[in-house]
Amino acid sequence: MKIIGLMASPRKEGNTAWIVNKILEGAREQGAETQCFNFGDLDIKPCQGCWACHKGDQGCIIKDDMEKLNDAMDHADTIVFGSPIYMMQMSAQAKIFIDRMFARFSPRYSPYFQEENAAQKKLILTFNQGNPDSDLFQSYIDYTKHMFELLEFDVKEVPVVTGLRNGPVHEKEELQTALKNIGSSLVSERLLK
Template sequence: MKMIGIIASPRKEGNTAWIVNKILEGAKEQGAETESWYFSDLDINPCRGCWGCHKSDQGCVIKDDMQKLNEAMDRANAIIFGSPIYLTQMSAQAKTIIDRMFARFSPRYSPYFKEESTAEKKLILTFNQGNPDSGLFQPYIDYTRHMFELLEFTVQEVPVVTGMRNGPAHEQKDLHTSLKAIGSSAVNDFN
């Protein structure tokens, strides 16, 4: 099994990166091949809304690192997509990636990977926030989960890590075990 983590945060060593990598660590301990993708290491430009990706079979007209990320997603059985919550929603980096995924979906929002394979793409969507109230942004989190489900990802879990104002995620001892368990469970569910 191949699992990739997409860290859609401007900070390469922030809470989002730690959370995604801890989930990947749990998956790796169960034998999964894992890989992390950091937005801060990639050159991904915003979608132009030109529809060029649907006017020809050449894909997106923007030639940048999104092609490499698409290839990694194609090879993966499961994806962990992590974003901090900024101003009640995902980061600009996460939105940029998601908007660019438009090139990979047909007009009925069915992903092109479905045409090439009957295998489902499992997704773990994770958010982290400064506010300690895990339900504060629940409507937005539910909306985002539904968006990925419309894009025909099988959303397995949506862990929300709270209280980042009180200190970094890695200092919350209970998270080490619970996040690794999510990765481990994802691998076991796949087998």
């Protein structure tokens, strides 16, 4: 089983990276192969809205690190996507990535993944925020979950880590266990099939 982590934060070693890495650590402990991509290390340009990706077979005309991410997603069984919540929504880095996913959608908004592959594309969508109110951005989180479902991902869980103004996330021991259990359950679920 192959699981990739996408860390859509400008902070390479911040809370988002720690959260995604803990989920991946739990999966690795159960034998999964994992790979991480930190958006702070990648060159991903914004979508130009040119529709070239839907005119013929050339795909997106922008040649950047999105090609690397598309290839990794095509070969992964599960994706762990993490973003901090800034200004009531995902980070700018995450939004650029999401907009570039348009190339994986047809002009009729039918999904990119083939029928037999769609069920295999599981997604853990994780957010973190400084505010301790876990319901504060729930409508946005639900919207984002639905957006990934339209892209034909099977969204398994949406852990939201809150109250990060009260200390670094890595100091929360019970959270570390919970996140590793999410990663572990991804592998266990596949073994049961």
